[in-house]
Amino acid sequence: MTIEISAFRWVPPFAQGYVRDLRVRWALEEAGFPYAATLIGPKDQSSERYRQWQPFGQVPAYKDEQVELFESGAIVLYLARQSEALAPNDEAGRARVMQWVIAALNSIEPFAQNVIRERERLPNAEAMLTKRLECLSAWLGDKDYLEGRFTAGDLIMTTVLRELVDSGVLARYPALDALRQRCEARPAFRRAFDAQMQAFRENAPA
Amino acid sequence: MTIEISAFRWVPPFAQGYVRDLRVRWALEEAGFPYAATLIGPKDQSSERYRQWQPFGQVPAYKDEQVELFESGAIVLYLARQSEALAPNDEAGRARVMQWVIAALNSIEPFAQNVIRERERLPNAEAMLTKRLECLSAWLGDKDYLEGRFTAGDLIMTTVLRELVDSGVLARYPALDALRQRCEARPAFRRAFDAQMQAFRENAPA
Numbered sequence: 001m002t003i004e005i006s007a008f009r010w011v012p013p014f015a016q017g018y019v020r021d022l023r024v025r026w027a028l029e030e031a032g033f034p035y036a037a038t039l040i041g042p043k044d045q046s047s048e049r050y051r052q053w054q055p056f057g058q059v060p061a062y063k064d065e066q067v068e069l070f071e072s073g074a075i076v077l078y079l080a081r082q083s084e085a086l087a088p089n090d091e092a093g094r095a096r097v098m099q100w101v102i103a104a105l106n107s108i109e110p111f112a113q114n115v116i117r118e119r120e121r122l123p124n125a126e127a128m129l130t131k132r133l134e135c136l137s138a139w140l141g142d143k144d145y146l147e148g149r150f151t152a153g154d155l156i157m158t159t160v161l162r163e164l165v166d167s168g169v170l171a172r173y174p175a176l177d178a179l180r181q182r183c184e185a186r187p188a189f190r191r192a193f194d195a196q197m198q199a200f201r202e203n204a205p206a
Numbered sequence: 207m208t209i210e211i212s213a214f215r216w217v218p219p220f221a222q223g224y225v226r227d228l229r230v231r232w233a234l235e236e237a238g239f240p241y242a243a244t245l246i247g248p249k250d251q252s253s254e255r256y257r258q259w260q261p262f263g264q265v266p267a268y269k270d271e272q273v274e275l276f277e278s279g280a281i282v283l284y285l286a287r288q289s290e291a292l293a294p295n296d297e298a299g300r301a302r303v304m305q306w307v308i309a310a311l312n313s314i315e316p317f318a319q320n321v322i323r324e325r326e327r328l329p330n331a332e333a334m335l336t337k338r339l340e341c342l343s344a345w346l347g348d349k350d351y352l353e354g355r356f357t358a359g360d361l362i363m364t365t366v367l368r369e370l371v372d373s374g375v376l377a378r379y380p381a382l383d384a385l386r387q388r389c390e391a392r393p394a395f396r397r398a399f400d401a402q403m404q405a406f407r408e409n410a411p412a
Contacts (some may be wrong), residue, residue: 002313007405008406008408009269009363009405010405010410010411011406016276016402016403016406017292017399017402017403018368018369019282021402022398022402023218023365024383025372025397025398025401025402026365026394026395026398026399027361028398029393029394029395029397029398030356030392033235033289037401037405039405039409040388041222041297055217056309056313057233058313061267064295066298067298067301067302069301069302069305070305070309070311071304071308071312071313072362073308073312073362074301074304074305074308074309075305076308076358076361076362077301077304077308078297078304078360079242080302080357081297081357081360085352085380086358086361087358088355088357088358091272091273091287092273093271093353095273095275095280095283095284095403096273096275096353096359097275097357097358097359098277098280098283098284099248099275099276099277099281099354099359100352100358100359100360100362100363101280101289101359102277102278102279102280102283102311102356102360103262103276103280103310103342103359103363104359104363104365104366105308105311105312105362105366106277106279106311106312106315106316106337107262107264107338108275108342109316109366109369110312110315110316110319110334110336110339110365110366111331111334111335111338111380112366112375113316113369113372114320114323114331114334114335115331115332115335115370115373115375116370116373117320117331118370120298125317125321125323126321127319127321129314129317129318129320132314132317133312133314134383135365136314137307138339140405144328147299147302147303147306148304149264149294150288151238151292151293151294151303151306152233152282152283152285152288152292152293152303152306152307153305153306153307153309153310154302154306155229155232155282155292156229156231156237156279156282156306156310157288157306157309159226159228159229159232159310160275160310160311160315160318161314162224163315163318163319163322164315164318164321164322165225167322168319169318183355184210185242186236187235188232188235189235189237191225191231191235192231192232192234192235193228193232195231195243196213196222196223196225196227196228196231197222197223197244197252199214199216199245200214200216200217200222201213202297202373203245204209204216205216
């Protein structure tokens, strides 16, 4: 299998050794899979061509004969399905590994990043979010769903986009808001929503 | 298959319809899998028994005959492997779905949460992080790795914990710091680290 990943040509010293291609390089080393790194710079990051591979213009992106992927966590989990060096060889064991990868990325890292941001007095949360939503909207284009058909990806993305309705931010991205509404219109969403609300109605404090 | 999930008995109105068991309920509805919700309250959340199921005391946790899981994203991906309603039936297609689930949880949601936190003037990022690290450390106990053996979960967790070394926060959790060091001592990590640094050395601006 020919494996290609993208990485930055250079970053300022404080970021060296922390750029996220490290995660994928590490997993590839554990698995013993050879790979080649394509080094990119700021100009590549914003190019139409690179955005087709990595919608946010970040690194790493991954490519083999079978698939093109981004998100270091997803790439590592994809590799983990192909190597017992990274996960047990049964569905339950693999699910437990998936759980810890996502716990790291969603239950720990955002809190870690907040502490770092506070200490470095990095403001402008909204500018950072706006950039991401623009990229996401560009990726979606006039498609109905992120991968053409409804998948678990649209499901989780919708639950995240919903968090932004009240802030008014989402309304600035009509295509993303339409994606959210399209997904929320699914009967399965309605049943799930009603099930959650029913418990709250039945157990409201007096 | 008998499926059980945990959900909150009641939450304040602003959170109703947004609690994360909604994600799992939705995925179960899309897949057409029946399930039962076990409703819990604050006392259960901090109980030793519930922490064995969900180390952070959050909802949802998931249980079937095959596996116990937490992290809504991981549960949804686990369900997606069992239902074409949630993902295509081939490895490349599944990987693309995994990518979007993780993009939602790591490339979009943290930025969304930051905007919401800023607007609501929620301070105390460090207290939130500390709580998570305490739970993580309690889960690890005296094990060498999160699931007993090295997996992709330890790999990604280590790359997150590394971000906290300079802040001094990690040193307060010796077991977590030892996990990080144990993982960083792996030859594969060293090779990956050297590979990233080599590009930076070779491409340093004059």
